[in-house]
Amino acid sequence: MRILKPIGAQTAIGTANSVANSTVVIITNIDAAAQTLTRAYGNGTTISTMLVLANTQYLIEKEPTDTLAATNCVATAIAY
Numbered sequence: 001m002r003i004l005k006p007i008g009a010q011t012a013i014g015t016a017n018s019v020a021n022s023t024v025v026i027i028t029n030i031d032a033a034a035q036t037l038t039r040a041y042g043n044g045t046t047i048s049t050m051l052v053l054a055n056t057q058y059l060i061e062k063e064p065t066d067t068l069a070a071t072n073c074v075a076t077a078i079a080y
Helices: none
Strands: 024-029 035-040 046-052 057-061 067-069 073-079
Touching (some): 035 057
Antiparallel strands (some): 024 073, 035 046
């Protein structure tokens, strides 16, 4: 079991989103298929991509101005 401290509202990340300028985010794929998550600098330049498996959650660490985007995924800023 994980203990998470949400510090923002859940938001869809179908388009690039900084998720309230947070540094740690929990990503949830709400789809029955795997999705590609893209992390980018604030200017839109891609930093990295990864596969988010169907119906799973991942903790992502990022810079406040970095954006995340993934179809059929939601994100919530958390503290740790």
